[in-house]
Amino acid sequence: MSNETSNLSTLTVGFIGGGILQPDQIHVTATNLSNLTQRWSPLAVTHLGTDNFALIERCTIVFLCIKPQMLPAFSYSIDVRVKKEGRPDCTNKLIVSILAGVTLDQLYSRLSCLGTTTIVRTMPNTPMQVGLGCTVYCSAKDTDVTPNDTVKELYSSLKIMLGSLGKAFEVQENQINAVTGLAGCGPAYVYEFIEALADGGVKQGIPRAMALQLAAQTVMGAAKMVLATGKHPAVLKDEVCSPGGATIHGVHALEQGSMRGTVMNAVEKATKRSEELS
């Protein structure tokens, strides 16, 4: 339920690109059908519509990708349909929310009109579009309902689907807002860093296009070093800094600009904002 510039499209591009789902296995709804057609046809996704209730009836894993503030209107519209047409059987379905800040309790309460169903709360990030995302997920552990075998299988499938888009970790729900501040929002911080690195190169006379390539590749390479070597970033940093050399002068300038404190503040602010969104 969502459109092209949105996070559902990010998930979908990842699932189709990674060969996890075929376009005809995907159904998408939004409020504007002509926009949907224009945006989703290039991905060969043709099951498009505006009827969320019908989508919930039809699909087994339903990704809820609206903005948090859209949830009341969305749940109201489902409630109205349930009252008119009866409750769809959601016992063997997963509802997967990517809504920042919205808790499982709130989701269960808002979607109580669906009766017994299993809701999973996730926090993905946009690099999953290129198979290098991070997603964390959690489901309620203390509901009255023990998941049946179908739901357990769907949950296992969901883990595989999310894992196929990069790294996926199961977490306690009380960690999700912090993960949002770090990894959900993190790509934006890194893009700013890449842009700044490139700007620095341009200031020193490197052509813009090359400066951007160098900056992005440097960030990707450094990230890969951290993951592949398992070394602490400080150790890797020390390996680059020759005594009295160029790097330590650059590092000193970053420290004078409180780079690390600023990044930590960014994670803290974004975590608090995620808490506020609920």
Ligand SMILES: NC(=O)C1=CN([C@@H]2O[C@H](COP(=O)(O)OP(=O)(O)OC[C@H]3O[C@@H](n4cnc5c(N)ncnc54)[C@H](OP(=O)(O)O)[C@@H]3O)[C@@H](O)[C@H]2O)C=CC1
């Ligand atoms: N940006 C990120 O990296 C991440 C964001 N998130 C979360 O993703 C969610 C979506 O954000 P984002 O993709 O930026 O939002 P967008 O505004 O881009 O997308 C929201 C979509 O919801 C659709 N929509 C609105 N109302 C309804 C409705 N009643 N029924 C069906 N579809 C509806 C809209 O369709 P239409 O335009 O036709 O109305 C639109 O396509 C947020 O909850 C955010 O917290 C999670 C992880 C990472």
Ligand SMILES: O=C(O)[C@@H]1CCC=N1
């Ligand atoms: O900015 C937001 O609220 C969402 C959450 C994580 C990334 N984008």
